Amino acid sequence: MQQKIIILDFGSQTTQLIGRRVRELDTFCEIVPYNKFPKDDPSIIGVILSGSPYSVYDPEAFKVDLEQFRGKLPILGICYGAQYISHTLGGKVEPAGTREYGRANLNFIEDGNPLFKGFDKDSQVWMSHGDTITAIPQGFRCIASTEKVKFAAYQANDEKIWGVQFHPEVFHSLQGTLLLKNFVVDICGGKQDWSPASFIETTVQELKQQVGNDKVVLGLSGGVDSSVAAVLLNKAIGKNLTCIFVNNGLLRKNEFQDVLRDYECLGLNVIGVDASKKFYDELAGVEEPEKKRKIIGKGFVDVFNAEAQKIKDAKWLGQGTIYPDRIESLNITGRTIKSHHNVGGLPKDMKLQLCEPLKWLFKDEVRRVGRQLGMPEHLIKRHPFPGPGLGVRILGDITPEKVRILQDADDIFIRGLREWKTENGETLYDQVWQAGVILLPIKSVGVMGDERTYEQAVALRAVTSADAMTADWAHLPYEFLAKVSNDIIRNVKGVNRVAYDISSKPPATIEWE
Ligand code: XMP
Numbered sequence: 001m002q003q004k005i006i007i008l009d010f011g012s013q014t015t016q017l018i019g020r021r022v023r024e025l026d027t028f029c030e031i032v033p034y035n036k037f038p039k040d041d042p043s044i045i046g047v048i049l050s051g052s053p054y055s056v057y058d059p060e061a062f063k064v065d066l067e068q069f070r071g072k073l074p075i076l077g078i079c080y081g082a083q084y085i086s087h088t089l090g091g092k093v094e095p096a097g098t099r100e101y102g103r104a105n106l107n108f109i110e111d112g113n114p115l116f117k118g119f120d121k122d123s124q125v126w127m128s129h130g131d132t133i134t135a136i137p138q139g140f141r142c143i144a145s146t147e148k149v150k151f152a153a154y155q156a157n158d159e160k161i162w163g164v165q166f167h168p169e170v171f172h173s174l175q176g177t178l179l180l181k182n183f184v185v186d187i188c189g190g191k192q193d194w195s196p197a198s199f200i201e202t203t204v205q206e207l208k209q210q211v212g213n214d215k216v217v218l219g220l221s222g223g224v225d226s227s228v229a230a231v232l233l234n235k236a237i238g239k240n241l242t243c244i245f246v247n248n249g250l251l252r253k254n255e256f257q258d259v260l261r262d263y264e265c266l267g268l269n270v271i272g273v274d275a276s277k278k279f280y281d282e283l284a285g286v287e288e289p290e291k292k293r294k295i296i297g298k299g300f301v302d303v304f305n306a307e308a309q310k311i312k313d314a315k316w317l318g319q320g321t322i323y324p325d326r327i328e329s330l331n332i333t334g335r336t337i338k339s340h341h342n343v344g345g346l347p348k349d350m351k352l353q354l355c356e357p358l359k360w361l362f363k364d365e366v367r368r369v370g371r372q373l374g375m376p377e378h379l380i381k382r383h384p385f386p387g388p389g390l391g392v393r394i395l396g397d398i399t400p401e402k403v404r405i406l407q408d409a410d411d412i413f414i415r416g417l418r419e420w421k422t423e424n425g426e427t428l429y430d431q432v433w434q435a436g437v438i439l440l441p442i443k444s445v446g447v448m449g450d451e452r453t454y455e456q457a458v459a460l461r462a463v464t465s466a467d468a469m470t471a472d473w474a475h476l477p478y479e480f481l482a483k484v485s486n487d488i489i490r491n492v493k494g495v496n497r498v499a500y501d502i503s504s505k506p507p508a509t510i511e512w513e
Contacts, residue, residue: 002202003045003191005029005184008037009327010062010080012051016327017169018078020362021180022048026192028360031327034062037069046074046188049081051167055095055131056080056087074160074187076115079129082163086154092135100127100165103172104146106153113143113155115162117182118175125152125166125173133165160187196365196372200232203357207236211316216355217308218318219300220245220270221387222259225320225358227266227379228370232357233318234268235373241318243268244307246300249276249400250389252414253407262379275303276400283391283398289513292398296388308352317352321359322366324467383434384468392513396441401494408492409458410437416484417462420477428462432474435462437488438501438512446489446496455496460484463510471505 005022009015009031022029029048032038037047047069054061066088069075077085087093105122116123125146133151136142144153146166153164162183168176184190216233220226220243233241243263247256256272263270282295308314358366370380386392390410394402413436417429429435438459446453460481465471485498501508 001043002028002194003189004041004043005046005048005188005190006037006044007031007048007050008034008064008081010034010050010052010054010084012053012078012080014167014169015050016324018048018050018180019323019327020364021169021177022184023194023362023365024177025181025184025190026194027184027190028194030360034064037064039068044069044073045190046076046184048183049075049077049084051079051081051129052084054080056083056093057131070161071159074183075162076183077161077163078169079165079167082154082165083129083131083133085161085163086133086136086140086151089137089140091133091137091140093131094134096130096132099130100132100148101129102127104148104152104166106144106146106166108144109142114186115153115155115164115179115182116144117186118178120175123175125164125168125176126170127166129165133163162187196368199361199365199369200235200372203232204236207233207355207357211237211240211355213240214315215311215313216241216316216318217311217314217352218243218320219304220259220263220268221320221385222251222255222382223320223385224363224370224380224382225322225366227263227320227375228366228373229318229320229356229358230263230268230270231266231370231373231375233355234266239269241269242311242314243270244304245270245272246303247272247274247276248279248296248299248303248389248391249403250279250296250391250398252385252390253411259379262376266375271307273303273307275299278303280398280400280403285397287397289392292391292513293388296391300387315353316355318355318357321356322361322363323359324362326359381430383429383432385434385436386511392511393436394439395512402439405456405492405494406437406439406458409439409488409495412487412491413437413460413484416480416487420480428474428476428480431464432462432476433465433468433471434510435460435474437461440499444497448496453496455494457497457499458488458492458495459499459501459512461501461510461512463505465505465510468510471510473500473502473504476500 007018019029019031083093103124104127136154140154140156142151143155146152155162168179218230230243260272279299286292367380390406418427420428440457442457443454444457462474463471464474488498
């Protein structure tokens with residue numbers, strides 16, 4: 001049986017990060033809403049209570065009955081989680097006066113506490129809380145303080161309960177992963193036995209059972225998630241999987257042919273549908289960004305449906321949905337703020353059941369699985385690319401000629417990123433989260449040889465990011481930008497000016513539309 005840690009989500013922005021850190025320890029974990037602790041699940045080996053935007057005194061504060069797992073499983077409370085345990089079991093929590101925010105250094109009150117095994121003296125942690133624990137329950141003891149926070153960490157004397165007011169899951173808690181490892185491995189007895197190979201083995205077995213001899217259709221996008229899902233399904237059910245890859249005319253230069261070839265090399269049963277003309281026709285003259293998105297989205301569903309209907313007896317729709325797409329985070333009103341469905345326009349009349357083999361994985365795990373499956377590195381490391389493709393990177397209306405200009409400019413930029421080696425041996429492509437060119441709806445004057453030109457301007461966009469929620473513009477070397485600008489202006493007919501977008505998200509977004 002696969003062991004798991006349960007992370008109770010009290011609505012903190014960093015709950016997902018706790019999950020990722022635990023998974024990095026090769027231990028399976030599930031993030032569940034604070035009030036959905038799974039009953040009678042013998043595979044659970046420990047419980048982590050997350051932070052929360054609430055104070056324990058707020059009337060709407062999220063409450064959990066600790067008795068569901070107290071005394072049965074080791075418990076770690078983080079920030080609000082620590083305050084909630086302390087408050088509920090007889091300690092005292094009060095407003096901190098000023099919010100305790102930023103770096104702090106731990107001062108250990110006792111030697112050898114298992115939670116801090118291997119920690120450096122004065123280890124740096126990250127604090128972010130408005131309330132603070134001013135008294136811990138009877139039978140608890142303080143195990144670490146910081147200059148400003150007396151009860152930075154505590155432990156129950158006779159129970160496996162720990163609480164920390166800092167955030168071990170964030171990067172600035174320099175030994176935070178070690179703390180989580182101490183909890184998950186030493187205290188809870190985690191075997192760290194999750195590996196891409198074991199995941200593939202069990203998932204292939206499960207898929208065989210789930211799908212049997214039924215037929216599955218799956219829409220490929222060229223991105224990592226749908227590609228890995230397809231390869232996994234292919235391993236489980238072979239020719240009963242039919243993949244559909246639609247060219248909406250808004251893909252990168254040569255992408256349709258290149259990716260189709262990659263898929264064929266991977267042994268996938270894939271149908272490539274070139275529907276460019278349909279999309280160009282429907283988009284002609286449309287300038288409004290949301291309208292363009294809707295047309296492209298609906299066009300995809302139409303083409304996909306038409307192809308899928310041809311596959312007789314298809315019973316399942318395979319999808320590359322991953323765990324972050326499904327985790328429900330709680331906002332301060334307790335309502336779901338993100339409930340993403342990869343399903344898009346799942347055709348209702350097709351009555352297909354969903355098959356999502358990657359639904360428990362984080363992105364980095366999907367990549368590890370892809371590598372283990374022997375997929376080529378350029379597919380695995382591929383940057384994210386928006387569903388509406390170049391359609392949201394051509395500002396204003398879309399024409400085949402504009403697509404051609406943008407594809408050429410984008411190709412020079414992306415190839416440049418892939419070829420430019422940095423000091424540490426990585427390419428610039430590997431160092432940025434996402435990059436692309438935007439075709440601007442303006443013309444400007446230039447001079448080429450003896451001739452005056454009046455042509456279009458493009459903007460280069462490259463960002464660094466961890467999850468696309470926030471992003472910074474990538475500080476690309478000037479020499480690189482100079483080369484790309486030169487190459488584009490010389491080689492792309494119709495462009496005589498190149499700008500570099502230096503806006504961060506927020507307040508800008510990654511895409512321009
Ligand atoms: P923004 O522009 O909101 O983008 O900062 C965040 C991430 O989402 C991608 N993106 C999209 N992906 N359909 C998609 O499938 C869309 O309509 C869409 N809009 C933005 C964007 O490329 C970035 O990775």
